Amino acid sequence: MTIALITGGSRGLGRNMAHHLAAKGVDIIFTYHSNREQAESLVAELSQMNRKAVALQLDTGKVSTFAAFAEQVRTALKATWNSERFDFLINNAGTGLYAPFMETTEAQLDDMVNIHFKGVFFLTQTLLPMMNDGGAILNLSSGLARFSYPGSSAYGSMKGAVDVLTRYLALELGPRRIRVNSVAPGAVETDFGGGRVRDNADLNAMLASRTPLGRVGLPDDIGGIVSVLLSDEAGWLNGQRIEVAGGIHV
Numbered sequence: 395m396t397i398a399l400i401t402g403g404s405r406g407l408g409r410n411m412a413h414h415l416a417a418k419g420v421d422i423i424f425t426y427h428s429n430r431e432q433a434e435s436l437v438a439e440l441s442q443m444n445r446k447a448v449a450l451q452l453d454t455g456k457v458s459t460f461a462a463f464a465e466q467v468r469t470a471l472k473a474t475w476n477s478e479r480f481d482f483l484i485n486n487a488g489t490g491l492y493a494p495f496m497e498t499t500e501a502q503l504d505d506m507v508n509i510h511f512k513g514v515f516f517l518t519q520t521l522l523p524m525m526n527d528g529g530a531i532l533n534l535s536s537g538l539a540r541f542s543y544p545g546s547s548a549y550g551s552m553k554g555a556v557d558v559l560t561r562y563l564a565l566e567l568g569p570r571r572i573r574v575n576s577v578a579p580g581a582v583e584t585d586f587g588g589g590r591v592r593d594n595a596d597l598n599a600m601l602a603s604r605t606p607l608g609r610v611g612l613p614d615d616i617g618g619i620v621s622v623l624l625s626d627e628a629g630w631l632n633g634q635r636i637e638v639a640g641g642i643h644v
């Protein structure tokens with residue numbers, strides 16, 4: 395029995411990761427923020443694949459709620475799996491911000507810090523006692539932490555912080571044999587940022603033209619590699635940032 399906990403599993407990349415992991419026999423706990431219907435439909439889809447799945451509500455920007463969330467995870471593990479622990483944590487939940495540096499407000503930066511960095515830091519800290527030794531953590535970074543586009547100074551900086559945190563976690567969790575890596579997608583067609591990569595044809599074509607493989611990413615491009623990175627075959631990969639972006643700006 396292997397159990398993964400995915401934040402932001404109701405839509406986009408997290409939902410796709412849940413499907414890829416379920417296809418490999420992994421059971422899923424995932425969180426949603428506001429889309430309860432989408433969350434319930436994913437539970438139904440995973441059940442049809444004969445996998446157990448539990449959906450829990452969480453705002454990853456609200457650290458004060460994490461202790462209560464951990465209790466919900468504990469209850470779900472006991473009730474659904476008769477277990478006290480899970481194996482994989484995927485810190486995936488997040489929202490976009492496109493604002494020029496000179497116009498970015500303190501409230502916008504605080505949002506980015508809370509959701510993309512502080513939330514990842516303290517949710518991981520809160521859930522680690524419930525993780526099995528020998529498990530793995532994946533943090534979602536972004537291509538925007540390596541290359542730069544106007545309007546992503548706050549968002550890209552937080553993803554850069556996640557890459558650094560990843561290395562520190564890999565170091566400190568080594569004694570528990572927990573591997574920690576970050577996955578950095580390029581632009582992917584999801585609802586992210588109002589669905590701009592998927593729905594804005596000019597932006598989509600511009601990004602595709604800068605990508606050696608000639609297109610933007612699709613959710614399967616990310617869900618597939620996530621299931622590989624969490625498999626035993628990737629057992630010696632640790633403390634790394636893996637960019638999964640078709641080679642954009644290589």
Ligand SMILES: NC(=O)c1ccc[n+]([C@@H]2O[C@H](COP(=O)([O-])OP(=O)(O)OC[C@H]3O[C@@H](n4cnc5c(N)ncnc54)[C@H](OP(=O)(O)O)[C@@H]3O)[C@@H](O)[C@H]2O)c1
Pocket residue numbers: 401402403404405406407408425426427428429430432452453454455485486487488489509534535536537578579580581582583584585586587591
């Ligand atoms: N798509 C891209 O081009 C791209 C590129 C690089 C990196 N990424 C990263 O990949 C991750 C997933 O992005 P995506 O494309 O899948 O986005 P998405 O399609 O917009 O889905 C976002 C997911 O995160 C949840 N979420 C949003 N805000 C939250 C909050 N404050 N607390 C808890 N959950 C929250 C949403 O829940 P609800 O459904 O309930 O709203 C949803 O499940 C993010 O970390 C993003 O930064 C995305």
